[in-house]
Amino acid sequence: MGTxxxxxxxxxxxxxxxxxxxxxxxxxxxxxxAVTKTRTPEEINEAIDAGITDIGENKVQEVVDKxxxxxxxxxxxxxxLQTNKVKYIIDKVCMIHSVDSMKLAKEIDRRAQQHxxxxxxxxxxxxxxxxxxxxxxxxxxxxxxxxxxxxxxxIRIRGLMHIxxxxxxxxxxxxxxxxxxxxxxxxGRIQHPHLDFAYLSMGMSHDFGVAIEEGSNLxxxxxxxxxxxxxxxxxxxxx
Ligand SMILES: *Cc1c(COP(=O)(O)O)cnc(C)c1O
Numbered sequence: 001m002g003t004x005x006x007x008x009x010x011x012x013x014x015x016x017x018x019x020x021x022x023x024x025x026x027x028x029x030x031x032x033x034a035v036t037k038t039r040t041p042e043e044i045n046e047a048i049d050a051g052i053t054d055i056g057e058n059k060v061q062e063v064v065d066k067x068x069x070x071x072x073x074x075x076x077x078x079x080x081l082q083t084n085k086v087k088y089i090i091d092k093v094c095m096i097h098s099v100d101s102m103k104l105a106k107e108i109d110r111r112a113q114q115h116x117x118x119x120x121x122x123x124x125x126x127x128x129x130x131x132x133x134x135x136x137x138x139x140x141x142x143x144x145x146x147x148x149x150x151x152x153x154x155i156r157i158r159g160l161m162h163i164x165x166x167x168x169x170x171x172x173x174x175x176x177x178x179x180x181x182x183x184x185x186x187x188g189r190i191q192h193p194h195l196d197f198a199y200l201s202m203g204m205s206h207d208f209g210v211a212i213e214e215g216s217n218l219x220x221x222x223x224x225x226x227x228x229x230x231x232x233x234x235x236x237x238x239x
Contacts, residue, residue, distance in 0.1 A: 035222030
């Protein structure tokens, strides 16, 4: 692995090359969201200095702990969000990628209203119907969107998010990316002032190439930027 800055440059080159090959004319900008879970503010600031504009955290606690120590950047909440924790991040993140229930949407709506803001969200789709993953099935997605539009005036729905099952060969999950892209096209046609589809959030370190080929325009990349995560670090410190 190179430095954080070198890794970011290589990923940017690769994503732009793949995106250009898909669209044929580079009319397919792909946003790189650097996934910073387990990373220190110092590492995150290094990534920001190297050009990162958007970062993704999957835990509310990490957003809260790091928020004041990281340079100005757009924060994305990309992991499962418990209803009782919405209040801690509602004024900190620019978009919540993991909305998969009406209960969660209603709490986001309520907190957004209290802060006088409109929250951008993505609907998390579990296309492979993996039990271990959060997200709503493809069949239920459109109805959830319609319900949110009807009942949550402080939410704007910006698109869909998908986490593919882990596969040694990312070709094996191409079918799921394709399904979610089709759903994205279909749901994006809904006419409503609070529906403005602009983001199809699919692809991580090991599968973002295939995801972009299938239409992703937002990739969430951690390991390829910062290296392997060491989840044991915190515990050791506590000893
Ligand atoms: C950790 C995480 C990623 C990034 O995974 P890498 O394999 O490290 O690139 C992307 N999306 C979500 C939701 C994550 O939790």
